[in-house]
Amino acid sequence: MTLAFFSSRSLRTGVVVVTSLVLAGLGLRVVEAPAWEVVRSRQPSLRLESVKDALGQGVTVGLLGGFRAILADLFWIRTNYVWEKYDLPATQTSIKLVTAIDPRSPYFWLNGSRMIAYDMPNWRIDKAGGYDKVPDSVKRHFDEEQSAVAIRYLNEAFGFHPDSPMIRLEIANIYLNRLKDTETAATYYRRAAEHPDAPYYAARIYAELLRKMNRNAEAYDYLKQLYPKLPKEDLQASAQTVLGRIHELEDELSLPADQRFKP
Amino acid sequence: MSAVSVPFSFSRLALIASNTFLEAVRQRLFNFLLLLAVGLVASAQFFRDFNFGSSELKFIADFGFGALVFFGSALTITTTAQLFFSEIENRTALTLLAKPIWRAEFVFGKFVGVFAVIGVFCALTIGLMMALLWHREGQLMTIDPEAFASGRIVRYGDLFIVGVLQWLKFGVLSSIVLLIATFSNSNLYTVVTGFFALVICHLQYLARDSWSNVDNLMLRVLVQVLGLIFPNFQLFNLGDEIGQGAALDPLLAGRVAVYAVVYIAVIGGLAVYSFRNREI
């Protein structure tokens, strides 16, 4: 027998140990509870039902035990491996597995959706015979299907990143570049631009799309409101470019000199 | 009868600790695990092939913390058990405890020695990870200056603090293993039980979350008691956020540190209590 535990002295020791640990646990709740509240809030609950079939028991315990980030990284590397092989079902499953394991990194959502929306239609076209042989209607169908998958996937991301401007921008890009839906794309660019952490180009693209949709007056008003908020010394903000656009719109709208924007 | 008593001596404790440290670093297991951890951190070079951009830094940090937590836990459990039982099984404890030393000096000396070994492990792993991150971040800043418009993304000070908190967590784990060792009769039993304790400490939050609203009062109390007996190791899981560039709340770090230090003291004290009655 490995334990010499059952003599009365050992039993007494055991009782003292357990009682002391319970008391210590109770006493430490004062510091543990507020700290745990913060830590717990930063760890989205694991949707085990969506990953348990794809993972072994050991990996699941690892996930529960706090190795989510590194396991997600490892599955992301695996995603890259199957992506290089143009394996559509495996890549799509692997992308979803990664964000099911660790939805906290926007990087996985953004790059996963790009693989789905931009690469996979090409793989499907290749598989169907190549660009020369596949009719445009089929190509369009592939684009629409994959874009729908990608947008659904990105909408899931809002569950974990409700305010993320980057996810809105990614949806906007898909509407604009793959679905050629300027109206919806513009809406998403505007919503993205409303966020304080949004890149400056989101607002500029929104104004440009308004121009594209012949809503010049709307674009002009938007840029006039935008310009004063832009830091003039920050090259990324491109304040001079925005001012140039405002003047172009004034010309296009034939505004009289006294009504023109004066920064 | 002599009236002079032998007082508790920190110098004897330090002597036992330094001897334990020396023994540990001369063990192949330490070198092996250190090499594995360093290898895993250094394998971050491999991420360059994937062109992750600035997110490569998250991958380096995740792998660094992963190596630290995984190999650090293995090192803590095996080293604590091994260094304790090497004294018992090789009968060096007979000679040592027949000297005028307190058993508390022996137990805490062992703990401090192991804690120092784990400290070296943590320092090397975190140090290497930070050096890699700094170097790679510098390179990425020239490749993609837009992504680093507001300067460096990685918070190195926070990384260091999270490393220290991990070290403290290993201290709690080491004291648990030491407590098990004081009433266990074999190294193997201690190592296996130590790993079980590690898993329970990592997963006890699940039981607390899932069962806190259970109708059965007995079951609810049992789960609550288990949640109180085992420390909550998920509390130390702060590295994921830091790897993504999030800031570490100093109050949170302070609370976690207090939690660890108190547990080390309590469980260490219990190990002394249990070892006091052990027949050598």
Added chain:
Amino acid sequence: MNTPVPAISIKGLTKDFAVTLRGVKLRAVDDLSLTVEEGHVFGLLGPNGSGKSTTIKVILGLLGATAGDVRVFGVPSHEVESRRNVGYLPEAPYFYRYLSGYELVRFYARVCGVPRKQLQARVKDVVDWVGLSKAADRRVGTYSKGMLQRIGLAQALVHDPKLIVLDEPTAGVDPVGTAEMCELILKLKQQGKTVLITSHLLAQIEDVCDRVAILDHGKLIVEGSLQELVGQRDRQALIVDSLPPADIEALRGWLVSRGHALNAIEQPRARLDQLFLSKVSRGGHAGASGGVGSNVVPKSSAPNTSAPVAASPKPKA
């Protein structure tokens, strides 16, 4: 006048070990009472499993007594204080293999509180004294059994204890090593040290012990001085030159005429171990420095290790 405090006082010691979960116990020592006076070499004898090592462990506080009272220089053996003046050499000692002989003795010297200033000299002296100075820079892991015993003795003596406990010090050691160990014990005795020695090899310690106790199944069978226990007071042996038969007969007649009897005529023989030792070189034994050291244990200036220790050994008058 104060009664001198015995080095070891054991009264009614009983020690049980639990051997099954149902509470079945093995009685290793059964109501043992013994006293070891200061300055004596005391042999605790008995077959394997007789309770010798258990008794020693209780004396050293490594085991708790189930019943009874055990004191070392008047201090209860479970107190740390009781070990202040005790040096212990365990049976078949294992030490930290990665340390050199010097490092090992230095480590134990520091554990025992030998002051730093005298540490170096004290360690060197005691290593020289046990005859290991040439091998003291080697790692302990490379030592032979005899060398391990001697480095073990060095660590037991490094803080100049008043009581030295030797558990089976000659077990597994060759006759040369055994003889050297016996010489060392005799030197300790000359120093006025109290030595408690256990062995199941009776002849080996017969030459060094003042008193012996024999244990069997945990019980004290017999205790007393060697002379009391094995001396035949009503008989004497005369050793003379080889006599022709006629002279023997004449001697027998002379004895009878005076009322005595010639009981036996034997050819005296040297003991085999003495023959062995006379034939085997002891100079280069086991990588040691050439046999045991001086007659005097390097002695600290005061028995208590908290006091300064002499930098070099001083022969005792």
